[in-house]
Amino acid sequence: MEPFTKLTGIAAPLPMQNIDTDKIIPARFLKTIKRSGLGVHLFDPLRFNKDGSEKPEFVLNQEPYRKAEIIVAFENFGCGSSREHAPWALLDFGIRCIIAPDFADIFFNNSFKNGILPVRLPREVCDQLVEDAKMGGNARITVDLERQVVVRPNGEEIHFEIDAFRKHLLLNGLDDIGQTLQHGTAIDTYEAQQKQDRSWMPTTTAA
Amino acid sequence: MSASKPRTLFDKIWDAHVVERLPDGTCILYIDRHLLHEVTSPQAFEGLRAAGRKLRRPDLHIAVADHNIPTVGSRVPEDIKEEDSRIQVQTLEKNVVEFGVPYIPILDKRQGIVHIIGPELGLSLPGTTLVCGDSHTSTHGALGSLAFGIGTSEVEHVMATQTLLQAPQKNMRIDVTGTLGLGCTAKDVVLAIIGKITTAGGNGHVIEYTGDTITNLDMAGRMTVSNMTIEAGARAGLIAPDQRTFDYVKGRDFAPKGEAWDKALAYWKTLPTDPGAHYDTNVFMTSAEIAPMVTWGTTPGQVIPVTGVVPDPMLIEDEGKRSQHLRMLEYMGLTPGQHMTDVKVDVIFIGSCTNGRIEDIRAAAHVAKGRKVADGVQALVVPGSGLVKAQAEADGLDRILLEAGFEWRDPCCSMCLGMNPDKITAGQRCASTSNRNFEGRQGIGGRTHLVSPAMAAAAAVTGRFADVRQFG
Structure with missing residues (x-):
């Protein structure tokens, strides 16, 4: 996984609530056995007409937002399905950070696993950042994970919160399976204890 | 500890x-x-x-x-x-x-x-x-x-x-009390809950459902409620084992x-919540807040009783919310003040992990029995599993549904999200027992209204949304 340290880039304003996973990537594009190549379908219902042509009014079809690396959105971003195809599509398009007042829980988790930083900031701050983002290529936003700040184009710094463990994994681009496997002895001990405490637990090969 | x-x-x-x-x-x-x-x-x-x-x-x-x-x-x-x-x-x-x-x-x-x-x-x-x-x-x-x-x-x-x-x-308790009214099912309970707490209301929480309305539900009904917990933003929705x-x-x-x-x-008997345990958030509802429900918008929280009218966006103060609401109505092809019982349907989908159990098919068959699917309406019944299908056939439910003009299909997720060939087309309106009414969920440009199995069957035979309480 690519580490996330500090990103300065173009932010696309997407001032909508409840951007669900079917909007981010509809189910018909989930029939893949790969993680890559989903960027062309990102936001398909918002981005393309039925004949496949672009909807010019959609922000990611406009310059300079075709090169956006940050999205600023409103409440409950990523609600709906658990499909990790949503962050895969965002990443494949080039998005590394999403700023919103809050996120759906599963989407929030999935983002971290793919080197995408979801930043929670209050709605009034998101309102300001949407206005900043509307200034386009003249207004780059910086997201500094180490210092936990978003820097507005006018230089104002806004602090954000993040779990220490998630921050550590993201800053170092660590594979969390590898991290957990370092606790293998604890898992062995737990399983041995569980065999006694919950000896009734059947397996999936029992029937 | x-x-x-x-x-x-x-x-x-x-x-x-x-x-x-x-x-x-x-x-x-x-x-x-x-x-x-x-x-x-x-x-x-x-x-x-x-x-x-x-x-x-x-x-x-x-x-x-x-x-x-x-x-x-x-x-x-x-x-x-x-x-x-x-x-x-x-x-x-x-x-x-x-x-x-x-x-x-x-x-x-x-x-x-x-x-x-x-x-x-x-x-x-x-x-x-x-x-x-x-x-x-x-x-x-x-x-x-x-x-x-x-x-x-x-x-x-x-x-x-x-x-x-x-x-x-965090711990969230949603406590629902009182006897459900005629025609009200677990689906109506959970739609009413989402309508109340909104689709983000449960973010960061695990919900526990309590109260006699919940405990009086059969296991299939409890599963319908827990199933749609995610539509309220919470990843898990527990009901104490009894x-x-x-x-x-x-x-x-x-x-x-x-x-x-x-x-x-x-x-398992040691698992139920101890008296005095702390919940970070408490929500209280009564069965009086629950009627046979139908969604009108493109998130599951936009739900009203079937006797209600499409809400008027001009009454919303927040400009962003108002414009999003207007866009939804345009997508859904609805007008403010329109009675839901005047809205015509094209497709009926009875099935999914929300409502694909034998009890759901039985409820649909009960309404369908002796009636006919309205002209121009396609009605699919997709049992949730091979065992559900076999049970329904053993009980003769397939014959009741087939005689009424429903299609009796094989088990799959089907038209809930259209990953197989079962889809609706642009502009088609579907009364669906599934869980998401997101834009395009059941097919590009498709319009989804979430309802209970009985309400879906009532819509099938009426050709419009109908109040299931009027079906004996």
């Missing part, structure tokens, strides 16, 4: 599964059960393969293909006409062999939607942790299992380590038997 501190059902299951607590509070949580399907697992298997890893405990996993399966014609994987669907199913079949994962083949009569067959086969048990790469895993919470949906990276993590890294969640739960689980294929059953039962 102090023995004297009262704990919730969630606290108890969580505490019993913490392998290790990391310094920042993140926990390595042990997972008792992992259910897999063909859509969200291929990249996880690929990840294992690339890293030279295998499943730590394949005997705690079980796989089934459900999203891509046709509901008419041959169900042999090689015969699936859409190439990408066929490849996804065949990839699952290869992966389960290579990695030694127990698998329920498509032609096995126990095949079905993963969230239908988990409880049905006794794979979902009280007091356990259960995960699946699917957000509707919350369904299994109806049995008192801490069950939640995960992404594909987490699927791979569970395969390799039998654990997940999880930050503790005698009804134990009676349901006993004797099922994978459930504990003999001495193991007695031990399990003794443990």
Whole structure:
């Protein structure tokens, strides 16, 4: 996984609530056995007409937002399905950070696993950042994970919160399976204890 | 953990599964059960393969293909006409062999939607942790299992380590009391709940449903409520196991038997929330707030009683919300003030992990009996599993539905999300017993209204949304 340290880039304003996973990537594009190549379908219902042509009014079809690396959105971003195809599509398009007042829980988790930083900031701050983002290529936003700040184009710094463990994994681009496997002895001990405490637990090969 | 501190059902299951607590509070949580399907697992298997890893405990996993399966014609994987669907199913079949994962083949009569067959086969048990790469895993919470949906990276993590890294969640109680009115079902209960707390209301929480309205629901109804917990933003929705739960689980294929059953039962009886335990958030509702419901918008929280009218966006003060509301009405082809019972439907879908159980089909058949599907309406009934289908046929429900003009299909996720050929077309309006009315969910440009199975059947025979209370 690519580490996330500090990103300065173009932010696309997407001032909508409840951007669900079917909007981010509809189910018909989930029939893949790969993680890559989903960027062309990102936001398909918002981005393309039925004949496949672009909807010019959609922000990611406009310059300079075709090169956006940050999205600023409103409440409950990523609600709906658990499909990790949503962050895969965002990443494949080039998005590394999403700023919103809050996120759906599963989407929030999935983002971290793919080197995408979801930043929670209050709605009034998101309102300001949407206005900043509307200034386009003249207004780059910086997201500094180490210092936990978003820097507005006018230089104002806004602090954000993040779990220490998630921050550590993201800053170092660590594979969390590898991290957990370092606790293998604890898992062995737990399983041995569980065999006694919950000896009734059947397996999936029992029937 | 102090023995004297009262704990919730969630606290108890969580505490019993913490392998290790990391310094920042993140926990390595042990997972008792992992259910897999063909859509969200291929990249996880690929990840294992690339890293030279295998499943730590394949005997705690079980796989089934459900999203891509046709509901008419041959169900042999090689015969699936859409190439990408066929490849996804065949990839699952290869992966389960290579990695030694127990698998329920498509032609096995126990095949079905993963969230239908988990409880049905006794794979979902009280007091356990259960995960699946699917957000509707919350369904299994109806049995008192801490069950939640995960992404594909987490699927791979569970395969390799039998654990997940999880930050503790907050406790939310939703207490519903009172006897449900005529025509009101579990679906109406959960739609009313989402309408009240909104689609983000449960973010960061595990919900526990309490109160006599909930405990009086049969197990199928409880599963419908837990199933749609994710539509309220919470990943897991628990209902305390009680005698009804134990009676349901006993004797099922994978459930504990003999001495193991007695031990399990003794443990399960310790699980309900202790008196005085703390919930971070409490929501109280009464059955008076619940009528036969129908959604009008493109999120599940936009719900009104079937006797209601489409809300007027001009009454919304916030400009952003108002414009989003207007856009929704345009998408849905509705006008403010329109009576829902005047809205015509084109397609009816009865099925899905929300409402694909035998009780749901029975409720639909009850309304359909002796009536006819309205002209120009296509009505699909898709049982949630092979066992549900067999039971319905044994009870003669298929004949009642067929005589009324419904189509009787084979089990699959089907038109809930249209990954198989069952889709609606642009502009078509569907009364659906599924769980999401998002734009395009059931097909590009399709308009979805979420309802109960009885309400769906009433719409089928009326050609418009209809108040099920007027059907004897």
